[in-house]
Amino acid sequence: MPINGGNKVEFSTILIIIGIICIVASFFLKDTSKKVEQDLEDLSISIYQETNSLKKRLKIIEEELLLEPNFAVKQSTIDKKSFEIHNKNAQLTHSSQTNAANNTQQINEILVNQVIQLNKQGYPVDEISKMSTLSKEQILTILKNGGAR
Incomplete structure (x- = not known):
């Protein structure tokens, strides 16, 4: 009987020693x-x-892109969102100018191309004017000249 009890003590002692070694x-x-x-x-x-x-x-x-006036974007179609994004940028750059100054100011080539494309897509001049910073007269001038300055 002491032999069985001794085995249990030896086994538990071995397990404790292995645990301490693992912790260290x-x-x-x-x-x-x-x-x-x-x-x-x-x-x-x-x-x-x-x-x-x-x-x-x-x-x-x-x-x-906003500062270079002779930059031309070759696009077959222009969606309304990209036109509105450009207009927001253009409004920021032109907000301090009066309508009279806008009439005499050289219009950005990108804006000219967008006006022409929107007209080709069937947008009326009033709608293009609402979406852009340009007056109806400027839009009609652009369309009349076909974008030429």
Whole structure:
């Protein structure tokens, strides 16, 4: 009988020793989750920096498109949304000018092309005038000249 009881004590002692060894070993092993967290943080920062860089480049390109008067966009059709987006940008640049100044001002080539395309799509002059910063007279002049200056 003492032999069976001794086996139980030896077995439990072995299990306790194995548990203590595992606990001590866990302190010395590297924690891989910290490396994964660091990699994720680095990736996040990299994506943020790249996004900011792309935004700056896009802003520069948009400014060049709005400032360059001889730039022509070759499009077969123009949808109403892109025309309205351009008009919002054009309104910001032309908001401080009066209607008289608008009549004598040189009209951006992109706007001229959009007016012509909208007319080809069947929009009436009144509708084009509402969607653009141009007066009806300017629109009629553009259509009469066919976009020529």
